[in-house]
Amino acid sequence: MKIIKNGDVCTPAGFAACGIKAGLKKSGNTDMALIFSExxxxxxxxxxxxxxxxxxxxxxxxxxKKGNKCRAVIINSxxxxxxxxxxxxxxxxxxxxxxxxxxxxxxxQVLVCSTGRIGVPMPMDKISKxxxxxxxxxxxxxxxxxxxxxxxxxxxxxxxxVSSRIGGRNVTVxxxxxxxxxxxxxxxxxxxxxICIITTDADIERGFLQKSLVESxxxxxxxxxxxxxxxxxxxxxxxxxxxxxxxxxxxxxSDATLFRKALDYVTTQxxxxxxxxxxxxTKFVTVKVEKAAxxxxxxxxxxxxxxxxxCKTAWFGCDPNWGRILAxxxxxxxxxxxxxxxxxxxxxxxxxxxxxxxxxxxxxxxxMRNEEFSVRLVLNSGKSACxxxxxxxxxxYVEINADYHT
Amino acid sequence: MKIIKNGDVCTPAGFAACGIKAGLKKSGNTDMALIFSExxxxxxxxxxxxxxxxxxxxxxxxxxKKGNKCRAVIINSxxxxxxxxxxxxxxxxxxxxxxxxxxxxxxxQVLVCSTGRIGVPMPMDKISKxxxxxxxxxxxxxxxxxxxxxxxxxxxxxxxxVSSRIGGRNVTVxxxxxxxxxxxxxxxxxxxxxICIITTDADIERGFLQKSLVESxxxxxxxxxxxxxxxxxxxxxxxxxxxxxxxxxxxxxSDATLFRKALDYVTTQxxxxxxxxxxxxTKFVTVKVEKAAxxxxxxxxxxxxxxxxxCKTAWFGCDPNWGRILAxxxxxxxxxxxxxxxxxxxxxxxxxxxxxxxxxxxxxxxxMRNEEFSVRLVLNSGKSACxxxxxxxxxxYVEINADYHT
Numbered sequence: 001m002k003i004i005k006n007g008d009v010c011t012p013a014g015f016a017a018c019g020i021k022a023g024l025k026k027s028g029n030t031d032m033a034l035i036f037s038e039x040x041x042x043x044x045x046x047x048x049x050x051x052x053x054x055x056x057x058x059x060x061x062x063x064x065k066k067g068n069k070c071r072a073v074i075i076n077s078x079x080x081x082x083x084x085x086x087x088x089x090x091x092x093x094x095x096x097x098x099x100x101x102x103x104x105x106x107x108x109q110v111l112v113c114s115t116g117r118i119g120v121p122m123p124m125d126k127i128s129k130x131x132x133x134x135x136x137x138x139x140x141x142x143x144x145x146x147x148x149x150x151x152x153x154x155x156x157x158x159x160x161x162v163s164s165r166i167g168g169r170n171v172t173v174x175x176x177x178x179x180x181x182x183x184x185x186x187x188x189x190x191x192x193x194x195i196c197i198i199t200t201d202a203d204i205e206r207g208f209l210q211k212s213l214v215e216s217x218x219x220x221x222x223x224x225x226x227x228x229x230x231x232x233x234x235x236x237x238x239x240x241x242x243x244x245x246x247x248x249x250x251x252x253x254s255d256a257t258l259f260r261k262a263l264d265y266v267t268t269q270x271x272x273x274x275x276x277x278x279x280x281x282t283k284f285v286t287v288k289v290e291k292a293a294x295x296x297x298x299x300x301x302x303x304x305x306x307x308x309x310x311c312k313t314a315w316f317g318c319d320p321n322w323g324r325i326l327a328x329x330x331x332x333x334x335x336x337x338x339x340x341x342x343x344x345x346x347x348x349x350x351x352x353x354x355x356x357x358x359x360x361x362x363x364x365x366x367x368m369r370n371e372e373f374s375v376r377l378v379l380n381s382g383k384s385a386c387x388x389x390x391x392x393x394x395x396x397y398v399e400i401n402a403d404y405h406t
Numbered sequence: 407m408k409i410i411k412n413g414d415v416c417t418p419a420g421f422a423a424c425g426i427k428a429g430l431k432k433s434g435n436t437d438m439a440l441i442f443s444e445x446x447x448x449x450x451x452x453x454x455x456x457x458x459x460x461x462x463x464x465x466x467x468x469x470x471k472k473g474n475k476c477r478a479v480i481i482n483s484x485x486x487x488x489x490x491x492x493x494x495x496x497x498x499x500x501x502x503x504x505x506x507x508x509x510x511x512x513x514x515q516v517l518v519c520s521t522g523r524i525g526v527p528m529p530m531d532k533i534s535k536x537x538x539x540x541x542x543x544x545x546x547x548x549x550x551x552x553x554x555x556x557x558x559x560x561x562x563x564x565x566x567x568v569s570s571r572i573g574g575r576n577v578t579v580x581x582x583x584x585x586x587x588x589x590x591x592x593x594x595x596x597x598x599x600x601i602c603i604i605t606t607d608a609d610i611e612r613g614f615l616q617k618s619l620v621e622s623x624x625x626x627x628x629x630x631x632x633x634x635x636x637x638x639x640x641x642x643x644x645x646x647x648x649x650x651x652x653x654x655x656x657x658x659x660s661d662a663t664l665f666r667k668a669l670d671y672v673t674t675q676x677x678x679x680x681x682x683x684x685x686x687x688t689k690f691v692t693v694k695v696e697k698a699a700x701x702x703x704x705x706x707x708x709x710x711x712x713x714x715x716x717c718k719t720a721w722f723g724c725d726p727n728w729g730r731i732l733a734x735x736x737x738x739x740x741x742x743x744x745x746x747x748x749x750x751x752x753x754x755x756x757x758x759x760x761x762x763x764x765x766x767x768x769x770x771x772x773x774m775r776n777e778e779f780s781v782r783l784v785l786n787s788g789k790s791a792c793x794x795x796x797x798x799x800x801x802x803y804v805e806i807n808a809d810y811h812t
Binding site for chain 1: 455456457458459486488489490491494523524525526633634635637638713714715716719720722723725727728729730732733734735736737740742744745757759760761762799800801803804805807808809
């Protein structure tokens, strides 16, 4: 497996993309991206489980259900097209139709994603002109621009790419993602104002592609949380156009293992970038829970710690107030004996058998002054473990969210 | 029922109290309170369900289990005596013994509460001298001082008192509470760095007293959240000394109804004061959920909204970003049809049938500029309702919690 530095969604063969200004953002920044494959793609998706799923989420689901090979994804930022009723769904479908018409493909081959403010009707005149402009701007060098055009409160574009020798050919998997706030995972589905588009030139079975995406998302995007809040528009899509000409990747083959490794690399890299770019983030914190009675218990503890406002503000302040970490674990609903619990900051033991280890607070504060550190809770109640990636909560987080208008 | 303005834990007959400086707080503020009843009290308690329950919580539970009539509660702030192991429990028991010895009562008649930093050994020399000083300072005018001495990040002392004609006598119920951060409710138990002591001169059956406390806490302290975080030391105690000389209050009597009304008034007032004084709070927000399929669904939605960091920061900024409220309700795990949902800010409709009502944002922002407003989510899916009291999250919240040392 070879990591491709500065790779983007156009790195796999046969994809073009662009990022243009449709005039949806007050800031005047680019706000529309288009990804196009020269050949039809096996496609798969994972979506928010929020009851207020946005119109574009519904459009993606209904389109993927048809089983067509897709050709394009049209994405806008600056407007979520969520809580916009029947008209919103009509508009999402119209976005697919307009894109399809100009690209001369079927509208059931076009997927739609939106991100931005909830509850604002989509300005279809701007969208329509934007789509025209986007199609005229398509280029096999447009991947970087596409990843910039989907940003909202993001401060950098998120990209990753990797290539592997699979089925006799070089197969490339690449992706882009956006998301900085309203980021929180859930075991049942995917949550976050998070959009991630993965492209690959692999030739792959559709069923295995969907299964791979679900499992890969579970171990990447489903293991991050920025603010514990969740969204209406979360979408991960993968398009596989088969241009690499490899032997078709099928489940339970050695090719499948290689593909999964490449896909996992891309989803993990993108998920970590979302946390690094979390709103107002100053620190990247890995929360590990080990020796839990079950993986479910480990995950309950890790997510409760990672979402605790008191833990996150203490991390921001480099305050080694480990009592907050234990208190969060204690209310997580996991089963363990509090008198057996150990806690580490990186490799330094802060708590042994449920009590302070006696380490001077300054030693712990020193670790917390790093931009990245880990909190490792050892429950000593079983054999299960898990890892969640999160961040601190700063003044800037409050500032960004006290008045958010893209 | 008559509300007693400026009433405190010494307002019911037969109680003395005090608040003194034991030297536990760096600030030099008072940090120890003692409440003493001249006659033995029927006593009841509700406690944290956090797995890391603090030593004083264990001491209270073991003492109440003995079924003795209690005489005193000794409370310190500045140190939580949590995550302090066997030595911590010994110290909590020792606090009861020292208090009992000087008061010439049994140590199984003394309850202990602690609040402050987790994981710091209790300085027993200071505690011992403090207890001596506290006993010498007991006065039937000391209720106000007691309520000040239990504060940590609180900015005002929380008190409430009411009297009712019950069983032929004037019966008084009064209480004090502390708590500003690590405040979050849970259906199964009581959570929060919250200590609440209720005194009453009522003559009442012990079993009914405990049942009343559980039910009353469920509709008051269990309906508040400041930061969604929870604690190791939460305690509500009620002491009933019977000095009023009323006909003994028994379950299912008209006296019982009158007592419950008085108790509910005190718990509700104190719970609301905790939210008003929440760390960094600028707004008191009532989250109402109506026409839910079940009370459980209503509570899920209300608590998810009340704990959502994105909702709370938007409230702080007077940003009428109602999409965040719907998104929170949508991930709460409640069952409802998103296309039927209405949302109101006070009496102004923001969302009708899952879509923006068309009201100008400025109208909603105007409501949000008040110090108190309500958010009312009408699910139109059933007949159940609930109400939760919460607050916004401000820069000051982050400041307070980035470096907390009492």
